[in-house]
Amino acid sequence: MTRPVAVGVDGSPSGLAAADWGAREAQLRDVPLRLVHAWEWQPYAHAPPGGPEAARRWSEGVPREVTAWLQHRYPDLDITAQRLTGPPPEVLCKAAEEAELLVVGTVGIGRLTGFLLGSVALATVAHTERPVVLVRARTAEENEHQGRASGVVSPPPVVLGLDLARPGDDVIRFAFESAALRAAPLLVVHGWNPPAFYGESGVGTDPNWEADIADAESETMRHALRPWREKYPSVDVTEQAVIGQPAHHLLDAATCAALVVIGRRTRAPKAIAPRIGHIAHAVLHHCPAPVAIVPHD
Template sequence: MLRTVTVGLDGSPESRAAAEWAARESTLRSLPLKLVHVWEPVPEPMAQAPLLGAETQQHWTERIPREAAEGVALRHPGLEVITEQLYGHPGDVLAEAAKNAELLVLGSRGLGGLGGFLVGSVGLSVLAHAERPVVLVRALEQAADEHEPDPVGIPSAATPFRPVVLGLDTAHPDETLIAFAFDAALRRETPLRVVHAWNPPPYYAYGTPANPALHEALALSAAEEVAKVLSPWRTRFPGVETVEVTRYGSPAVHLVDASHEASLVVVGRRTRRNPVGSHIGHVTHAVLHHATVPVAVVPHD
């Protein structure tokens, strides 16, 4: 089965921005774009109201994906656009739809701290349970935002892409996550900036006076671990320029800082089989809340 780039569409500005980002991603991947609109049935008493009758429901559920598809096709000539109407709880339905997608794209419900995301309950549910990568896109995201400024300092879709940023945990490096980031950078013909944050072990951190030599040794060790993890990937993706960044402190803080000069931030989510809870992880959750560019969350074992 040919996979698609699938986007959850509800007619809101954020979902329309997500559809535009997904259309550009479909073009980069040479894949069809699927617009999925989920209709959550309203309670029976409301459904019987004159303005919410069966004909009205059918009109709106058909109109949203149809008009979105027409607009996307007009702005992206040659792109195959598929629409699908599904019924049920949006979080459950979209997580299921992601199984047959190359990736699932969702719009953010608003701006969080420092211009990032406010991920609503549906988005959190999908992120926690989707088996494929999920990309969050802000309502105000524009194609030019992902590109370097032109000679007069204005971002333009005609200039090269900004780097892709990958958050790397050297203690638990995952091939799925790393491969996604390298592939994204390769398709954009842009460098991959790999960000790793380190902290001294607890027995160093507590009760030990400041020691510049120790700090330098730990920083060197962290940099060597990053280089070791990335070595086979550099060989596998020789066309991707890789920039290694190791910093002392919070991974989330450094990833958010890197997002200001990125086109995409890629982070991981460890798969949990327990259906209860969000299972997103505190670093990924913080990046989602504060990053200023689209964020790809890649599930892995």
């Protein structure tokens, strides 16, 4: 069974950006596109103009209008659309279960500054066990910036944030596959900080200690990526093991990226509610590029 690329649409500019990104991704993967619009009537102290019937008609029109817009842009793409009733996070998580990946739009918070991660997107990312890509609408200023950058011949890279303590095969696979589909280079970033005892024990006074640790981290990184390089020989891979907070280095690398890929651990103590982690939070709130969050054990 061929899994589609699923997109949550809500009639907003960010929803349209997500639908367009999802359509291009479906073409790259040669799979259908499934649009999902979640309808949940919310009672208001003061009824909106036109009342609940007007709101319902608007909701019914959203998937039809987005489908027509995409069919004009991608006439050869197999597109289906559904309007489903229920809380949006639940509807989107259900759609993700049946898809290769789920694409959700989010609101930008300024020029090249990233996402305003709303409750729907946050709940969906935290609970689904399928990859979720968050896409935001670009401003006119950002489109102009992107247009100037598009003069570069080589395609923008896919960036993978790699945690060597818990690499996650699903995360690495998704990044390599995304780069291969785009014929794009893959930049793998591993940020790390030396243990506190290095400074306290006086080891930090040795001018070679930092280089030695960096060499060890780089070797561990090469070992983790070796089987994936062999599986995807067409992907040009650059490895970057650097001292410092991982989120900061990922955001630096994401400036001109086609996609940023990060992992989210799904196994947590039962007392802890599902969450996306502090690195993912930092990247999502400040990353200018689309971000794929890939669950892994």
